[in-house]
Amino acid sequence: MLKALIFDMDGTLVHSDPVHLEAFAEVLKAEGVDITEEVYRSQIIGRTNEAIFASLLPHLPVERHETYADEKEATFRRMASDLKPLDGLLELLDWAEARHIQIALVTNAPRLNADHMLEALGLAGRFKVEITIEEVERGKPDPLPYLTALERLGIRAEEAIAFEDSPSGMRAAKAAGLFSFGVLTGLTAGEMREIGADGAIVTFHDRALWEILEHRIAS
Incomplete structure (x- = not known):
């Protein structure tokens, strides 16, 4: 029986990666680091700031x-003023709430970013559980953030579905035992399946998602 939907934030609730790329580029130009699309995809997307800046x-x-991480996040919050939820997200959240299915957030982002983005998206207060990087000893790709969310929700992994857009996030969700959809804001469906995704969707309107949801609530 489906009891919860668990969402990553950046690239999943909203296509925010272009803004993150721009923020990294602005902050790191003083160090002569060129943040291209390839650098962003290979060294940044889904990783913790600790790992990103060490690399x-x-x-x-x-x-x-x-210091650079704090500056980058402040720059991102300044730039991220016109965010829109990914297509179909609001309808999915309404659908879940109408059926008493819990909603949770699991992100490697800091709390300041999460609060800023949820407010900008009109989603503040909609997630029963919110796990940010400060609340766990290890971020994704470690499964601990998802395991912590499951514990706080009071459910087992097989009672939830996760949504992720990055390799590190997908690996974390799968290591925690979750059925997981890859949201294709940064990777291809093939890339997502290679790292373990059970399904891949472009938006939350995709029929592949709703077939699974209808099956899970009927079980």
Whole structure:
């Protein structure tokens, strides 16, 4: 029986990756780091800031990584003022709430970003459980963020469906035992399936999603 839907945030609730790319590019240009689409896809998407800055600025101490991370997130929040939910998201949340299916958020983003984005998207207060990077010892791709969400929801993995857009997020969801959809805002369906996705959708209107939802609530 389906009891919860668990969502990543960036690239899943909203196609925010272009704004993140722009923020990284602005902050790191002083270090001579060129943030291209390929760099973003291979070294940034879905990873923690700790891992990102260690990879992009290996010659700098951790303290400088943390400073750049804070600056990047502040820059992102300044830029991210006109966000729109991914097509079909609001209808899916309404559908879930009407059936008493719980809704949760699991993100590697900091709490300040989560609060800013949920407010901008008109989603503040809609998630029963919100797991941000500060609340767990290890972020994705470790399964701990998802395991923590399942514990707080009071359900088993087989009673939930996860939605992810990145390799690290998908690996975390699958390692936690969740049936997971890859949201194709950054990767292809083939790439998503290679890292374990059970299905792939372009928007939350996709028939592939609704066939699974209808089957799960009928079970």
